[in-house]
Amino acid sequence: MDCLFCKIRDGQIPAKVIYRDEVCLGFEDINPQAPTHVLFIPLQHIATVNDITPADRQTVGHLYTAAAQLARERGHSEQGYRLVMNCNRDAGQTVFHIHLHLLAGRPLMWPPG
Template identity: 50%
Template sequence: MERESSLFTQIIQRQRPADILYQDEQVTAFRDIAPAAPVHVLIVPNRLIKTLNDLQSSDTGLVGHMVLVATDLARQQGIADDGYRLIINCNQHGGQVVPHLHLHLVGGHPLGPLLNHPD
């Protein structure tokens, strides 16, 4: 585990308050403090991985686990049947704000197109 810390590391270690919905030895899931939809949950690896670009081939199981946790949470939050979106942002142009890999689970109303295309 890297010695650096992030806001998410502080949440994982319960040094900062958060509405944690799930935690195991690999990931922690908690509600986003600035939700973009009625349901907006972040699924975060417990060890610091800064971006998608920092994943290693040995992280394949971790990424799959993140997705499976997200699908379980979608069911628990009552959004699985109507639909939801999973998003991972990477670096500045991708919209990543916190330098700790995280998967957004968003839903609870129609989300519209993923990107607005220029005319």
């Protein structure tokens, strides 16, 4: 498999890792769209949201709890933050390993784009 995020997970490609546990990895986005822009990926490879199965429920939920924890630690929970998961090219997914974007540290407008 030639997955960029699997290579980051395995240490084959460097990344600024800021969170890691037995389920997921969090690292700084290389093209940040906000002062805080962290990607949370499951250690298990899941290509798109369309590939999530009922068996993946805990894994996907864990991404959200890890992101919320980091948002609290960085002081964003009161002001607010955005969590986004894109699915397929037209939605902006460029790496086909699901990832949850945590964006914070500036006002985020709606609709996003």
